[in-house]
Amino acid sequence: MIKEYDTIAAIATSVSNAGIGKIRVSGSDAIRILDEIFEPYTPRYGNGYWPSHKVYFGNVVDEGEIIDECIVLVMKAPNSYTREDVVEFDCHGGVHVVYQVLSLILRHGARAAEPGEFTKRGFLNGRIDLSQAEAVMQLIESKNEASRQNSIRQIKGNIAEKIRPVREQILYEIAHIESALDDPEHISLDGYGDHLLALVQDWIDQVEKMLSTYDDGRFITEGIRTCIVGKPNAGKSSFLNVLLGEERAIVTEVAGTTRDTLEESVTIDGITLNIIDTAGIRDTEDTVEKIGVERARKEIEHADLVLFLIDMADGIQEEDIHIFKEIKDKKKIILLNKMDIGETFSMESLKDYVEDDTPCITISAKYRQGIDLFTKELKKMMFHGTIDEKQDFYLTNARHKNALEETLGSLRMVRGSIIDQMPEDFFTIDLMNAYEMLGSILGEAVGEDLIEEIFSKFCTGK
Amino acid sequence: MKNVEEYYDIVVVGAGHAGCEAALAAARLGCETILFTISMNSVAMMPCNPNIGGSSKGHLVREIDALGGEMGKNIDKTYIQSRMLNRSKGPAVHSLRAQADKDAYSTTMRYTLQNTDHLTLRQAEVTELMVEDGVITGVKTYSGAVYHAKAVVLATGTYLKARCLYGDVVNYTGPNGLQAANGLSQSLRDHGVELYRFKTGTPARIDKRSVDFSVMEEQTGDEKIVPFSFTNKEEDIRREQISCWLTYTNEKTHDIIRANLDRSPLYSGMIEGTGPRYCPSIEDKVVRFSDKNRHQLFIEPEGEYTNEMYVGGMSSSLPEDVQYAMYRTVKGLENVKIIRNAYAIEYDCINPNQLKSTLEFKNISGLFSGGQFNGSSGYEEAAAQGLIAGVNAALQCLGREQIILDRSQAYIGVLIDDLVTKENHEPYRMMTSRAEYRLLLRQDNADMRLTEIGHQIGLIDEDRYDKFIKKKQQITEEIERLKRCNIGANKAVQELLENNGSTPLKTSATLADLLRRPELDYAKLAPIDPDRPQLDDEVIEQVTIDLKYEGYISRQLKQVEQFKKQENRLIPEDIRYEDIKNLRIEAVQKLNQIRPHSIGQASRISGVSPSDLSVLVVYLHQMKYR
Incomplete structure (x- = not known):
């Protein structure tokens, strides 16, 4: 028997001393196992009689010994997450009890589920499409509210909702061209180029719009890669501490990467910043320092956003000018620190170095002033003023992005062919490609490697 | 008795x-x-009808001929009228049709x-x-x-x-x-x-x-x-x-x-x-x-x-x-x-x-x-x-x-694959639209595609095969020559371009670049290409199509690569579809009836859905590691 279709079980909640711990069991033996280990308080249930979509209350029993008092949910195939018979045990929390119940279930013939296996079955059994399955994975990993909401919308199928109509229209046009090739007497292609051109343009607009949400989407799910720069003592560390200490901020330590720099993740007002504190940048002869400077340059290059701290008390120094050069083409916010002692600072002195639309905010890290202005500017800059959690669609998956980019490329080729007045049968080559690419997002034409890869990323229990 | x-x-x-x-x-x-x-x-x-060929059927006849069959030769001996259909359209849908003298045929x-x-x-x-x-x-x-x-x-x-x-x-x-x-x-x-x-x-x-x-x-x-x-x-x-x-x-x-x-x-x-x-x-x-x-x-x-x-x-x-x-x-x-x-x-x-x-x-x-x-x-x-x-x-x-023959090699491949794989409840007629890779499966290049196979089978004799190899070589060499040959923006060139309604050159260009222009063709470039070799029309036709539609052809070739991947993913002959629990019953029945040799063929069976295919793919994948 192939392991794919036996009965699987896993703890579905996080393994901690939480209030409850949920164990999910899926497969054709789920009901039998329930029968063997669970004694409901209501005597008319049990012995194979478990009506679907009901909640049962009773004891999990191992050879006469009560292990835990549980609430049990039964969802029979096909109306379950996996489209198989699913039984969920809500145990009392506590790592030990949950593990005891799980090991009992495993002894009765279930197998510990692999990461992503429940969702994989949902996909394989046709309950969800691939983009939905991927969204489940993102949901589990979501760092903030916007990301969570976006994943939920994707699970409901909103990527599919955007893509399917375009895909169907493309197929319709392919079919039209081909039937005209085969039956020129009855189906005419006179003036068809103009008709198709308008459609193709519309599809291009739609795909471009979807693609344009990608950066926002990535910022939402992964956070904004943020680099803090400034000469030593400009207040980088204290500013970082202010952010980290903000009441509304949620701080996560990101464990040591290959970099020496410590990366901190902080979420302010729903925006997640992944902050990298860099060494200062200056021309130096010192070899050790040179390495640090090189590294800082790299960090800046990869950053989505640069925060540049300037010491107002010192005014613009040589080193600052140097930094200005380095970050010339980046998205940036200039933070003028030490407003409390920097009365002498002249805003005019900035004029030579920053573009008119670069935001410059005066703050005091020490007295926690100007932070509100900073977060407001952050939203304006990265999310066009606001993160719209209700926005129906953010593209967040790199695979989807690549497929959409390829779709876009093919559609532009079609547009080119029409404008060049190529014969109609040339249009279908690139139309077909666009059609296939959109299909790959929905998992309607995916290879085995992709399926395996996607599901290996899932965490257990989902 | x-x-x-x-x-x-x-x-x-x-x-x-x-x-x-x-x-x-x-x-x-x-x-x-x-x-x-x-x-x-x-x-x-x-x-029934007194003709051979026509849309997509003409392709079949030329493929039959390239493989060493008789139909093409027989109609050439007995035709009473011949036309190339769809000349106003792309080369993929040009189709040869001849009226036959039925009795003579x-x-x-x-x-x-x-x-x-x-x-x-x-x-x-x-x-x-x-x-x-x-x-x-x-x-x-x-x-x-x-x-x-x-x-x-x-x-x-x-x-x-x-x-x-x-x-x-x-x-x-x-x-x-x-x-x-x-x-x-x-x-x-x-x-x-x-x-x-x-x-x-x-x-x-x-x-x-x-x-x-x-x-x-x-x-x-x-x-x-x-x-x-x-x-x-x-x-x-x-x-x-x-x-x-x-x-x-x-x-x-x-x-x-x-x-x-x-x-x-x-x-x-x-x-x-x-x-x-x-x-x-x-x-x-x-x-x-x-x-x-x-x-x-x-x-x-x-x-x-x-x-x-x-x-x-x-x-x-x-x-x-x-x-x-x-x-x-x-x-x-x-x-x-x-x-x-x-x-x-x-x-x-x-x-x-x-x-x-x-x-x-x-x-x-x-x-x-x-x-x-x-x-x-x-x-x-x-x-x-x-x-x-x-x-x-x-x-x-x-x-x-x-x-x-597979679907990327010949209309014959498409025809047979459709017949043995798809549900068919009416007399099956070949049609252009049935061939996914039709820009590659043209009637003009049927010999390029299939003579080699005909020769391997043993139906193409050495004499004909040698001629084919020579033609193939001439095509390759001429394409290379045109891509190599730089033409300066001199007066003769500009005049020729102007006379043919083509934009004059700003800098030099290769002959291939000029040939790619829709308004120009091989013959029109003759005055500015004095070194061209003496070539048959059939060779010039292949050179022209290969260069003019290079981009489209290479994109179609990419699609074929994808297709081949699926075709080469073989399904063991002794597979028991009943054992694959998550396959829908309809899919099991269909797969058992057709017994496809590859994932590619399985994907074309009516009644086998994409999710059935995923199940099958994952099953095969796991069989490998069992």
Whole structure:
């Protein structure tokens, strides 16, 4: 028997001393196992009689010994997450009890589920499409509210909702061209180029719009890669501490990467910043320092956003000018620190170095002033003023992005062919490609490697 | 009484377009072959339209020729008019079509058969298959004679339990009043073969002297003729051509048809068989395209030495009196005399899903089949399958590996894959739209695609092969030369460009760059390309297409790469679909019926959904690591 279709079980909640711990069991033996280990308080249930979509209350029993008092949910195939018979045990929390119940279930013939296996079955059994399955994975990993909401919308199928109509229209046009090739007497292609051109343009607009949400989407799910720069003592560390200490901020330590720099993740007002504190940048002869400077340059290059701290008390120094050069083409916010002692600072002195639309905010890290202005500017800059959690669609998956980019490329080729007045049968080559690419997002034409890869990323229990 | 008993390598049943190709291929590969026909007068008969080729069918004929088949050569010898269709469209849909002298076509083919070594022609009706333990051992005829064979190719066309109908008249005959074959169907059933009942139809033949051509549009042949066979040059086959004539039905015609629909056996329910949607009778057209107030009709000669003409576009099974009435409403046919009535024909054929991609039956080893017997329609489709069935029967006999053409190699590959994989409930007709990679599968490059394979099989001789290699080399060299050859923006060049409505050069460009411009072609560049070698038109054509459409071709090649990946992902022959629990029952049934050899083929089975395919892919993946 192939392991794919036996009965699987896993703890579905996080393994901690939480209030409850949920164990999910899926497969054709789920009901039998329930029968063997669970004694409901209501005597008319049990012995194979478990009506679907009901909640049962009773004891999990191992050879006469009560292990835990549980609430049990039964969802029979096909109306379950996996489209198989699913039984969920809500145990009392506590790592030990949950593990005891799980090991009992495993002894009765279930197998510990692999990461992503429940969702994989949902996909394989046709309950969800691939983009939905991927969204489940993102949901589990979501760092903030916007990301969570976006994943939920994707699970409901909103990527599919955007893509399917375009895909169907493309197929319709392919079919039209081909039937005209085969039956020129009855189906005419006179003036068809103009008709198709308008459609193709519309599809291009739609795909471009979807693609344009990608950066926002990535910022939402992964956070904004943020680099803090400034000469030593400009207040980088204290500013970082202010952010980290903000009441509304949620701080996560990101464990040591290959970099020496410590990366901190902080979420302010729903925006997640992944902050990298860099060494200062200056021309130096010192070899050790040179390495640090090189590294800082790299960090800046990869950053989505640069925060540049300037010491107002010192005014613009040589080193600052140097930094200005380095970050010339980046998205940036200039933070003028030490407003409390920097009365002498002249805003005019900035004029030579920053573009008119670069935001410059005066703050005091020490007295926690100007932070509100900073977060407001952050939203304006990265999310066009606001993160719209209700926005129906953010593209967040790199695979989807690549497929959409390829779709876009093919559609532009079609547009080119029409404008060049190529014969109609040339249009279908690139139309077909666009059609296939959109299909790959929905998992309607995916290879085995992709399926395996996607599901290996899932965490257990989902 | 003692029955005749003979021994052959290969028996071919039926000498239509499929049977002729099968028998010739087998005999040419050295197998002792006997070809049975119900009548020696109906060898390679064209019982319907008097032409070979046309949209996508022309591609098939050129592919048959590139593989070493006979159809292309035979039509080149017997054509009376030739045209390249769709010249205004892209090169992928250019299609060659020739009007045939029907009698000449038939007798010329018969002559070729009769003069081929290892080949015996025999007039007899095969009524029984001999099968032992799932292996074919020979056939029996109506007279009781036994012919032992290592392989049998069935190509019975429309003759099995055939009956012809118009109005309430039924003739229990094959086409043209020829004797039907009534015995074999039962024998097939006895051996577990599933049969379908299909129908097709043909229009009336009319007397040329009763037609007023002065009110019709004349359709002449091309001035410059492209032969079907790659072995022929234009000058080898040039001849005076005979015209066809275009006219139209009108509302009066349609009124008569509508008023008499209830008298058509098609609509009265007398015909059980399913007809071809893509080659509809005039009744079907009037019903289905009710918004059209006219349909094209082509009045085509049936041959050089006959007054019979074919009314293309107006096949019918309406009663005789209605036929007279409706034909006489057509402009130019007001006083028409009918020589042969239009009729529908019903016949037994098989569900081709029972065949492997080699055209061998899955459950009877050594039994192959081709042509309308496999549920297709058309002479060219038949010949293509006949060739492959004959080749594979012979290769099996010789203990050699059989051939399968895939969808990216040939229209023949598309045709056979569709037949053996997809659900098909009507006579299957080849169409351009069925080929996914049609820019690569052009009629002009059929030799480039398939001569190599024909040579490997053994149907292309060394002389022809050497010529092919030379042509291929010339094409490559010329493309390289044009890509290398830089042209400066000098006065002569600018003038030439201007004279051809082309933008002058700003900097230098290669000859290839110039050739890619839509308004320019190879001939126009001659004055600024003094060093060009002397090349045949066929070579220049390939060079031009390869360069002009390079981008499209390379993108299509990428698609083929993807396709090949799926085709090369093989499914073990002993797979048990019942064991794959998450497959839907419908998918299990379909997969068991077709037994696809690859994931690619599985993906084309109707009734197997993308999620079924995912299940299958994951299952195979896990089997690897079990």
